[in-house]
Amino acid sequence: MGRQPCCDKRGLKRGPWTIEEDHKLMNFILNNGIQCWRLVPKLAGLPRCGKSCRLRWINYLRPDLKRGAITEAEEEMIIRLHARFGNRWSKIASHFPGRTDNEIKNHWNTRIKKKLKVLGLDPVTHNPIEQHENCKAKHEGIQQSSSSREQEDNLELNSHDNSSSKDNQMSEREGKSSFGLDETNLSSINQVWESLEAGSMLKPEADPSNVFPVGIDEDLPADFLQQWIDSPSHMLSWDGFNNLEEILL
């Protein structure tokens, strides 16, 4: 029953990648490009599955990745986008060149969620928490027969709005939230951000170029990449990318 595994896992390595593995994968992709991820580990001589290689490349090795902590300006943008798209991390990440969906997802789960809770906002619905609780209580009062699990399921459905792509496309076109947010939700989010800005928790002078920093990988000078690959020190430190913007401009 079920699908066959994406690859024969016997003899395949798992867990953290070594510098040598990174080096091999980087070298292979830059020399050969990516046609089929399943073939990449075989051709590159890596004891990994294609999926693992793909993830490593996307989340760590891609030369156009932006390194360093997520700025407050980026954070603000993430919250606004999350209010609109929900947990569609790749969609959100597409607004941040150089950031990965995994990075944004992790940042959301570990930091932003908490921040919103402190600010009195429900990280799922982006509603003020009290209001949300009241609504829930009201709802429970009316529908005593329905189980709490059913309600959770409904919330889940609303929040995920998974791939009812038609709906999404429509609401995106109309400039509405595909996440089930109405004007009230969005304005409450905006109010919080305005108050944050007023209280200078945000740095208004934040350089907008930090948000959308780096161009696309095909623009990278080939010799720069090769130099980077050949240099063992760059495999140990990502500082080599700190001045990527200067190189690209």
Added chain:
DNA sequence: AAACGTATCAACCGCTGGGGT
């Protein structure tokens, strides 16, 4: 200094949807 708790993030797992046959 050691033990414990918490936060962070890289990596994995399983599901989904698109494309090809």
Added chain:
DNA sequence: TACCCCAGCGGTTGATACGTT
């Protein structure tokens, strides 16, 4: 139309770094 394969996605886990007692 049905099936298969694959890339991509989002949720979850586990290792480790960091902070606190």
